[in-house]
Amino acid sequence: MEDETTGGGWDLLMATIGQVAEWVSAVSALDGDVVEVSSIEAAGPRSVVFAVDGETLGKALRSAAGVILAGRRLESVGSADERVIWVEDARYSFAVVAEKLRGRWFEAGVDASAVVADGVSMGEGTGVGPGAVIERGVVIGRDCWVGARVVVQAGTVIGDRVVVQAGAVLGSTGFGYARNGRTGEYRLFPQQGRLVIEDDVEIGANTTIDRGALGETRIGRGTKIDNLVHIAHNCVIGKNVILAAQTGISGSSVVEDGAILGGQVGIGEHATVGEGVILGGGAGVLSGKKMRGAGEVFWGRPARPLKEYLRDLARLRRGRVF
Amino acid sequence: MEDETTGGGWDLLMATIGQVAEWVSAVSALDGDVVEVSSIEAAGPRSVVFAVDGETLGKALRSAAGVILAGRRLESVGSADERVIWVEDARYSFAVVAEKLRGRWFEAGVDASAVVADGVSMGEGTGVGPGAVIERGVVIGRDCWVGARVVVQAGTVIGDRVVVQAGAVLGSTGFGYARNGRTGEYRLFPQQGRLVIEDDVEIGANTTIDRGALGETRIGRGTKIDNLVHIAHNCVIGKNVILAAQTGISGSSVVEDGAILGGQVGIGEHATVGEGVILGGGAGVLSGKKMRGAGEVFWGRPARPLKEYLRDLARLRRGRVF
Amino acid sequence: MEDETTGGGWDLLMATIGQVAEWVSAVSALDGDVVEVSSIEAAGPRSVVFAVDGETLGKALRSAAGVILAGRRLESVGSADERVIWVEDARYSFAVVAEKLRGRWFEAGVDASAVVADGVSMGEGTGVGPGAVIERGVVIGRDCWVGARVVVQAGTVIGDRVVVQAGAVLGSTGFGYARNGRTGEYRLFPQQGRLVIEDDVEIGANTTIDRGALGETRIGRGTKIDNLVHIAHNCVIGKNVILAAQTGISGSSVVEDGAILGGQVGIGEHATVGEGVILGGGAGVLSGKKMRGAGEVFWGRPARPLKEYLRDLARLRRGRVF
Numbered sequence: 001m002e003d004e005t006t007g008g009g010w011d012l013l014m015a016t017i018g019q020v021a022e023w024v025s026a027v028s029a030l031d032g033d034v035v036e037v038s039s040i041e042a043a044g045p046r047s048v049v050f051a052v053d054g055e056t057l058g059k060a061l062r063s064a065a066g067v068i069l070a071g072r073r074l075e076s077v078g079s080a081d082e083r084v085i086w087v088e089d090a091r092y093s094f095a096v097v098a099e100k101l102r103g104r105w106f107e108a109g110v111d112a113s114a115v116v117a118d119g120v121s122m123g124e125g126t127g128v129g130p131g132a133v134i135e136r137g138v139v140i141g142r143d144c145w146v147g148a149r150v151v152v153q154a155g156t157v158i159g160d161r162v163v164v165q166a167g168a169v170l171g172s173t174g175f176g177y178a179r180n181g182r183t184g185e186y187r188l189f190p191q192q193g194r195l196v197i198e199d200d201v202e203i204g205a206n207t208t209i210d211r212g213a214l215g216e217t218r219i220g221r222g223t224k225i226d227n228l229v230h231i232a233h234n235c236v237i238g239k240n241v242i243l244a245a246q247t248g249i250s251g252s253s254v255v256e257d258g259a260i261l262g263g264q265v266g267i268g269e270h271a272t273v274g275e276g277v278i279l280g281g282g283a284g285v286l287s288g289k290k291m292r293g294a295g296e297v298f299w300g301r302p303a304r305p306l307k308e309y310l311r312d313l314a315r316l317r318r319g320r321v322f
Numbered sequence: 323m324e325d326e327t328t329g330g331g332w333d334l335l336m337a338t339i340g341q342v343a344e345w346v347s348a349v350s351a352l353d354g355d356v357v358e359v360s361s362i363e364a365a366g367p368r369s370v371v372f373a374v375d376g377e378t379l380g381k382a383l384r385s386a387a388g389v390i391l392a393g394r395r396l397e398s399v400g401s402a403d404e405r406v407i408w409v410e411d412a413r414y415s416f417a418v419v420a421e422k423l424r425g426r427w428f429e430a431g432v433d434a435s436a437v438v439a440d441g442v443s444m445g446e447g448t449g450v451g452p453g454a455v456i457e458r459g460v461v462i463g464r465d466c467w468v469g470a471r472v473v474v475q476a477g478t479v480i481g482d483r484v485v486v487q488a489g490a491v492l493g494s495t496g497f498g499y500a501r502n503g504r505t506g507e508y509r510l511f512p513q514q515g516r517l518v519i520e521d522d523v524e525i526g527a528n529t530t531i532d533r534g535a536l537g538e539t540r541i542g543r544g545t546k547i548d549n550l551v552h553i554a555h556n557c558v559i560g561k562n563v564i565l566a567a568q569t570g571i572s573g574s575s576v577v578e579d580g581a582i583l584g585g586q587v588g589i590g591e592h593a594t595v596g597e598g599v600i601l602g603g604g605a606g607v608l609s610g611k612k613m614r615g616a617g618e619v620f621w622g623r624p625a626r627p628l629k630e631y632l633r634d635l636a637r638l639r640r641g642r643v644f
Numbered sequence: 645m646e647d648e649t650t651g652g653g654w655d656l657l658m659a660t661i662g663q664v665a666e667w668v669s670a671v672s673a674l675d676g677d678v679v680e681v682s683s684i685e686a687a688g689p690r691s692v693v694f695a696v697d698g699e700t701l702g703k704a705l706r707s708a709a710g711v712i713l714a715g716r717r718l719e720s721v722g723s724a725d726e727r728v729i730w731v732e733d734a735r736y737s738f739a740v741v742a743e744k745l746r747g748r749w750f751e752a753g754v755d756a757s758a759v760v761a762d763g764v765s766m767g768e769g770t771g772v773g774p775g776a777v778i779e780r781g782v783v784i785g786r787d788c789w790v791g792a793r794v795v796v797q798a799g800t801v802i803g804d805r806v807v808v809q810a811g812a813v814l815g816s817t818g819f820g821y822a823r824n825g826r827t828g829e830y831r832l833f834p835q836q837g838r839l840v841i842e843d844d845v846e847i848g849a850n851t852t853i854d855r856g857a858l859g860e861t862r863i864g865r866g867t868k869i870d871n872l873v874h875i876a877h878n879c880v881i882g883k884n885v886i887l888a889a890q891t892g893i894s895g896s897s898v899v900e901d902g903a904i905l906g907g908q909v910g911i912g913e914h915a916t917v918g919e920g921v922i923l924g925g926g927a928g929v930l931s932g933k934k935m936r937g938a939g940e941v942f943w944g945r946p947a948r949p950l951k952e953y954l955r956d957l958a959r960l961r962r963g964r965v966f
Binding site for chain 3: 435437453455457471473475491494495497499500501502503506507508509510511512514528530532536537550552554568570572586588590606609623624634638
């Protein structure tokens with residue numbers, strides 16, 4: 001394997017087409033090398049592309065791409081073109097190949113401009129970007145990337161292969177106050193808990209996650225969090241959860257495994273978003289509410305099943321009842 | 323008093339139970355020391371816990387906690403347990419004790435990696451965290467904490483005991499433009515005013531507050547602002563106001579004393595949120611609108627009294643009118 | 645011309661009243677100098693103010709202002725006061741004068757605390773603020789300002805006269821994943837494209853803009869973006885677009901020239917906001933949807949023409965149909 005440098009800022013690896021096929025549990029009779037994944041439009045003879053329907057497969061076949069990953073259900077419309085590798089899920093296989101060709105896209109070690117406090121523990125292969133700040137006692141696992149200007153506050157524990165994008169703040173002080181009934185003044189409720197981020201979590205740019213108040217805030221394994229998301233103290237986010245950009249989750253709420261939250265979703269305090277529940281963009285869940293139903297889609301504020309939401313809109317639109 | 327170090331990243335102080343009682347204007351016959359506040363579940367003999375209802379009081383009594391702060395209205399269900407200290411508001415008293423035991427949780431002085439420009443004035447006991455940037459002419463009072471990577475732009479004036487969490491930007495250029503009617507191009511309206519932050523204000527991570535355009539933006543004494551909040555140029559936020567996460571307030575709006583804004587609230591330009599008004603999460607106030615009524619709860623977009631909002635939803639739900 | 649320093653943190657220039665008139669394509673018979681634009685309330689003899697209606701013109705005439713820019717349509721209510729300079733659009737002219745008097749408000753060159761990687765190209769007159777991070781291969785044009793703690797990631801191309809405010813992250817990894825149908829785990833879809841920012845764009849504090857996945861994300865010439873805005877991978881934002889604070893645009897969406905998006909607007913994936921369309925604060929556009937109509941105002945979630953939105957609200961309010 002050799003290295004090439006891309007405009008994207010990291011080194012791509014070269015691989016034989018045979019290796020590519022092996023990565024996606026397939027075989028290929030073709031010789032030759034590839035160095036990148038690419039869009040069909042930009043593909044050259046050393047590019048890998050993918051096709052999920054007949055139209056894109058047609059385009060891919062007319063392109064210069066060296067390898068075409070295509071969904072097996074397209075085999076009937078078929079092709080004798082040897083560049084095609086049939087796979088179960090072409091988009092997923094494309095992501096697998098991209099990851100392999102991407103190789104290591106960050107350097108291990110702490111950038112000279114980062115500030116790392118005493119008592120920080122960091123696993124092998126972990127990299128810390130320019131201007132990042134890691135406070136005392138933080139524990140970070142292996143092969144993590146802590147991006148530029150990220151702040152990881154004291155008491156945060158991070159697993160392996162976690163990616164934190166630029167500007168995120170992890171372990172900030174939660175927003176909990178006790179009000180003086182007489183003067184109306186607020187006093188900080190203790191925010192002395194910790195934040196635990198499990199393996200394979202990815203966190204977007206300028207996102208903020210508060211530490212627990214007395215207990216902990218926890219982000220489950222494999223969960224992916226977009227930019228500018230806010231997660232409050234004592235939330236428990238399950239495994240393989242998706243939180244799209246600008247979503248906010250109030251204190252002590254639970255989002256269970258496999259849930260998918262669109263952008264700008266708002267969750268009240270002590271609410272539960274059940275396993276596999278899907279919340280459309282901008283949906284709102286009231287404090288204390290429990291949303292249940294794996295694979296069910298909820299929409300609106302307050303969130304209701306998609307069918308109900310559409311019916312409500314239709315009623316308003318028609319201006320009559322039925 | 324002695325120091326202990328916690329995972330939370332600061333030193334806790336030790337205090338006698340007598341001192342604790344005194345802090346909450348009570349007395350205790352017990353001897354012994356405490357070092358921390360804690361959840362009931364994690365409490366040990368040197369922990370202080372609190373109970374606001376019969377159930378948590380029962381749990382607290384069965385725990386190993388050294389001191390139990392309990393609401394006086396629970397005295398009837400009572401207990402002869404000497405660990406109980408009866409107070410008016412147990413949660414508030416717990417916050418008072420936590421603050422005392424927390425002691426100074428940051429170091430005074432400017433971190434070596436911070437960038438402080440000429441002509442900056444800073445009061446005694448104020449600390450500036452790693453990577454923070456303080457532009458020229460900024461005035462900061464006593465005992466403030468300016469967190470990691472905070473940016474305080476020129477012309478900002480900050481009072482005493484203000485806490486600014488990591489990544490916040492104070493005094494940014496406001497978003498005001500004049501449009502060229504002929505070309506459709508925008509030209510910045512002058513944003514040369516300043517930002518004033520009064521005493522005891524707390525500001526969340528990655529929050530942004532713009533300077534005034536010609537006049538000033540002002541955040542009143544004791545106001546608490548959560549993460550990722552946006553406050554535009556020339557806003558005047560009163561005293562003891564609560565702004566939960568991801569709330570946005572457009573230019574020249576006023577939020578009066580004691581108002582409480584839930585998460586993801588949006589306020590248009592030149593609007594007024596009256597004294598003590600409560601806006602539920604996700605509520606929206608149109609430009610120019612004035613919301614009035616201390617203690618009244620408004621909900622929805624556009625915000626309306628909670629009762630009205632619920633009636634509107636019920637109508638949609640039933641699909642009939644009455 | 646001489647320099648004066650303001651509390652705002654930059655040097656103001658002195659200009660003759662004749663020059664000021666010339667800047668706005670007018671003439672003035674007055675002698676004397678001005679040094680600043682100002683509100684009418686704070687105006688002194690060397691201040692320029694503006695008036696857009698009879699009331700503010702009256703106030704301006706009674707003030708000490710040295711120059712009054714007034715809309716030509718007020719000429720009838722008129723004034724013989726020589727301080728008045730009649731212009732087409734007083735607010736716009738005021739912005740023109742402010743920009744001239746402001747002069748250069750940042751220093752060219754890279755602050756010592758910024759981190760600039762290899763292979764970065766930067767045009768003449770461009771300044772990079774404290775703590776900013778510019779990754780390898782980034783191209784930045786002339787007379788740009790890259791504010792404190794901004795991160796510009798590899799593969800980003802920035803035009804001339806672009807202003808990026810503190811804490812913004814440009815070129816972050818997009819939020820695209822392929823799901824393993826069997827295990828439910830997510831794998832990053834390749835995010836190896838680039839971000840292109842054209843001339844005269846201005847970007848607010850702590851805003852995040854993702855690079856393209858395979859292609860590019862593009863922000864058109866003259867577009868102005870407020871604080872805490874999120875723009876996802878592969879979006880194409882046209883020229884002279886306004887995106888107010890906390891607005892979020894999902895992947896692969898298009899916002900055409902001259903569109904105006906209020907605060908907290910949410911746009912789904914693969915949606916189109918047509919040329920000149922106006923979206924009220926908090927409006928939402930569903931994935932795949934195309935909004936059309938230059939100058940038309942849309943409101944609500946999902947966004948509908950203002951008239952329709954108001955009718956829907958009125959129906960709910962009246963509780964009857966018509």
